[in-house]
Amino acid sequence: MSNENNSLLTKGIGGIGAALLVLNGLIGAGIFALPAKMAAELGAFSPYIFLIFGALMLAIVWCFGQLAALYQETGGPVVYAQKGFGDAAAFQTGFIYYLARATAIAANMHVLLLYAGYVWPELNAGIGKSFAIIALTTALIVVNIVGLKAAMRSLDTISVLKLLPFVALIAVGYWQLDFSTALTSASEAVVPAFDTISAGALLTLYAFIGFETVVVTSGETSAPKKTIPRALMLTVSGIAIFYFCVQWLYWHTVGPAKPDSAPLIALANKIFGETGALVMTLTAVVSVAGNLLANMISTSRLTFSMARQSLIPGKLGSVLGRVHTAFATPYFSILVLGLFAGAMALSGSFVWLAISSVLARLVVYAVCVVVLMKAQRASSQSSLQPITSERDAYPEEATDTPASPVKLIRRLIPFVALAVCAWSIAQSSTNAWLFLLGELVIGALLYFFYFAQSNKISKG
Structure with a gap:
């Protein structure tokens, strides 16, 4: 089914497109609210936390790159969970991950309109806001349905529009900065207490959630075995440095004072004046639009992949697994996601789901890391006849000596990734756990009393 799954979709994502999916996912x-929070938590040490914990986050990112090379199919975490633990785990993974991603779309529609409301207040109140959500939802659905290339071209344009103001802000801001004073202040930065670092680290790790957008579209990516791991590692590393540069500039320009508006808008106002603040406000709108588009491209592929794997059986599965004959896109999965996220945005019902969305994604990360660990172990046990693709993914396992540094590092990284996931998960609130458990119970009931039974009937 997986080869058929991939052949139905076009290979419309190249190296740059994969990198832009990662960039817009992150x-x-x-970023527009983070600098002030980080400055309040960690002070002069705040820029360095992005480098330290960004490096730790790269362990998880590396694991996803390896999985993308191993299983070159549309679906990402759903495919990985199915390969590692079977259909029930794959369904639960897809269910909670889909809810988390759809919730993010609904929430970010409100964020986009919040920033747009600074310029056009009527977009942020009453009937105007409802019409804006409907228009935004319609645009996301149409752009995605008419073709992957059209969606990726839109993402290219949005990415340029969002990055140019950031480049100008950093370049001019650093040019204006008194480096002698800034470097003296930086050298006197005190490493905060561990509890304080933990609070800041959690904010930092949350800033990196969303990188996995690109693995969901593996089946539509050219040469995914090389393209996706490279796009993940290079882009996430670059974004960690970008976050560091922005935070360093913010601390040495604005400092610990709480800004009147969004921190980066306050920073742009300080560097460029009111015009700069306006441009940064519009950049926020464009930035969130890019995140929405990247999220829409990838999340719609989840239900498509689940349908093609028979995790969603019957008529519903056959509909969600359809591909448009002219546009070669999973048009019904796109439509369902758009309508679901748009309805949540209109009603405000996404708020309670948002409580558990970050925890759900962290749990999905942990599941995927464990799948990679299982694949590595299977590939090293030649007597067990492991899956061919797993042995192909790790050809050095058969030839490396037991003490090979490369082999040891490859086996160590997933343990580091799992530790980062476990620590992050442990910081979640009781409410987040309760909501996630509720979602898992609903998912289990759906699977065992409807989807599993439907599969038995169809196979029987």
């Missing part, structure tokens, strides 16, 4: 609304 840089959305968070």
Whole structure:
């Protein structure tokens, strides 16, 4: 089914497109609020936390790159969970991950309109806001249905529009900065207490959630075995440095004072004046739009993949697994996601789901890391006849000596990744756990009393 799954979709994502999916999955609304929170938590040490914990996050990112090379199919975490633990785990993974991603779309629609409301207040109140959500939802659905290339071209344009103001902000900001004073202040930065670092680290790790957008579209990526791991590692590393540069500039320009508006808008106002603040406000709108588009491209492929794997059986599965004959896109999965996210945005019902969305994604990360560990172990046990693709993914396992540094590092990284996931998960609130458990119970009931039974009937 997996080869058929991939052949139905066009290979419309190249190296740059994969990198832009990662970039837009990460840089959305968070960067516009993060600098002030980090400055308040960690002070002069705040820029360095992005480098330290960004490096730790790269362990998880590396694991996803390896999985993308191993299983070159549309679906990402759903495919990985199915390969590692079977259909029930794959369904639960897809269910909670889909809810988390759809919730992010609904929430970011509100964030986009919040920033747009600074310029056009009527977009942020009453009937105007409802019409804006409907228009935004329609645009996302249409752009995605008419073709992957059209969606990726839109993402290219949005990415340029969101990055140019950031480049100008950093370049001019650093040019204006008194480096002698800034470097003296930086050298006197005190490493905060562990509890304080933990609070800041959690904010930092949350800033990197969303990188996995690109693995969901593996089946539509050219040469995914090389393209996706490279796009993940290079882009996430670059974004960690970007976050560091922005935070360093913010601390040495604005400092610990709480800004009147969004931190980066306050920073742009300080560097460029009111015009700069306006441009940064519009950049926030464009940035969130890019995040919405990248999220829409990838999340719609989840239900398509689940349908093609018979995790969603019957008439519903056959509909969600359809591909448009002219546009070669999973048009019904796109339509369902758009309508679901748009309805949540209109009603405000996404708020309670948002409580558990970050925890759900962290749990999905942990599941995927364990799948990679299982694949590595299977590939090293030649007597067990492991899956061919797993042995192909790790050809050095058969030839490396037991003490090979490369082999040891490859086996160590997933343990580091799992530790980062476990620590992050442990910081989640009781409410987040309760909501996630509720979602898992609903998912289990759906699977065992409807989907599993439907599969038995269809196979029987």
